[in-house]
Amino acid sequence: MTTALLVIDMQQALCSGEEEAFDIKDVLKRVNVLIANAKIGGAHVIFIQHEEGEGSLVLGGEGWQLTQGLAAADGDIRVRKATPDAFHKTELSEVLERLEVSDLVVCGLQTDFCVDTTVRRALALGFPVTLAGDAHSTLDNGVLTAAQIIAHHNRTLSNISSFGPRVRVKAAAEIRFPAV
Numbered sequence: 001m002t003t004a005l006l007v008i009d010m011q012q013a014l015c016s017g018e019e020e021a022f023d024i025k026d027v028l029k030r031v032n033v034l035i036a037n038a039k040i041g042g043a044h045v046i047f048i049q050h051e052e053g054e055g056s057l058v059l060g061g062e063g064w065q066l067t068q069g070l071a072a073a074d075g076d077i078r079v080r081k082a083t084p085d086a087f088h089k090t091e092l093s094e095v096l097e098r099l100e101v102s103d104l105v106v107c108g109l110q111t112d113f114c115v116d117t118t119v120r121r122a123l124a125l126g127f128p129v130t131l132a133g134d135a136h137s138t139l140d141n142g143v144l145t146a147a148q149i150i151a152h153h154n155r156t157l158s159n160i161s162s163f164g165p166r167v168r169v170k171a172a173a174e175i176r177f178p179a180v
Contacts (some may be wrong), residue, residue, distance in 0.1 A: 002043075002044070002099060002101045002102050002103070002178065003036065003038070003043040003044070003101065003102075003103045003104070003105060003177055004040075004043060004044040004045070004046055004096060004099065004101040004104055004105070004131050005034055005035065005038040005043055005044070005045045005046065005104075005106075005107070005177070006046050006048060006052065006086065006104055006105070006106045006107070006108070007031060007035065007046065007047045007048065007070075007072075007107055007108050008048045008058075008086060008106065008107070008108030008109060008114050008118060008136075009048060009049065009050045009051065009108050009109040009110065009114050010028070010031060010047070010066060010070050010107075010108050010109060011049060011057065011064055011065065011066060011067055012058035012062060012063050012064070012065050012066070012068065013057055013062075013063025013064065014063075014067075014109045014110065015028065015067035015109075016033050016067070016068075017056075017063075019056060019137075019139070019140055020080060021110060021137040021139060021146070022137045022138060022139060022140070022145075022146030022147065022150075023137055023146075023147075024137060026179070027107075027134075027135055027136070028067065028069055028070065028138045029032055030107070030132065030134055030135040030172035030173075031053065031070065031071075031107050031108065031132075031135050031172070032069075032070065032071040033172055033173065034105065034107055034135060034172050034175060035070075035071045035072075036071060036137045037175065037177055038103075038105070038177045039180050040177070041176065041177025042177065042178055043095075043105070043135050043177040043178050044077065044099050044101060045076055045077070046076075046077045046078070046092070046096045046106070047066060047072055047076055047078045047079070047167065048059045048069055048079050048080075048081060048086045048092070048114075048118075049064060049066065049078060049079070049080050049081070049134065050064075050081055050082070050114060051064055051080055051081070051082055051121075052082070056062065077095060079091055079092050079095065081114075083117075084113045084114045084116075084117035084118070085118055085121050086114065086117075086118040087118065087121045087122070087125065088121070090110070090122055093125070094096075094159075096127075100127075101127075101154045102127070102128075103127065103128050103129075103130070103178075104122050104127045104128070104130070105129075105130045105131075105132065105175055105177070106119055106122070106129055106130070106131050106132065106136070107131075107135035107136055107172070108116065108134040108135075108136055109136065109137055109138065109155050110136075110137070110138040110139070111136045111137060111138040111146075111149055111150050112138050112141070112149050112153065113138070114133070115129040115131075115136045115146070115153070116153055119131060119157055120157075120160070120165060122165075123160060123163035123164075123165050123166075123167065124163055126163075126164070128165040128166060128167075128168075128174060129157075129165070129166075129167045129168070130167075130168045130170055130175055131154065131158070131167050131169045131170075132170065132171070132172040132175060133150075133154045133167070133169040133170060133171060133172075134171050134172055135172040136150065136153075137150060141180055154169045157169070
């Protein structure tokens, strides 16, 4: 079994300023623990970065950069994406195949967009997923608070059974690599 940790959209624009995700300082700490544990356990760490044609996530712009304080190294694998699905029109599937990855651990931003969509696509592609239930976040959306959205997705994603592979939700501190 080979495991990869997907760190989704932990970018400067989403971790600070007007688009700062809920509880981001603590989420960042938990993401960094996952990264350290993955590297110690021999799992692959893949950083996903969202980009847009305009706004705060323009490729190469300050907001597009991985957030300050994120434990990323120069040699780490990075995948660029332009939709909420980290697999859609990206090299992620090829990277996972080349590395012979069979299981995914997912954390990052934003719960109700890129985390949700990527997790569902991973299931459809046959990957069992461990979702770090306390290491993903989003913003209030005018109907639900960020905390409610996170709790809802932890519950909903863990109840999907129709793909075959399942989502296991665990606290970041409980996730072990490579066997998750």
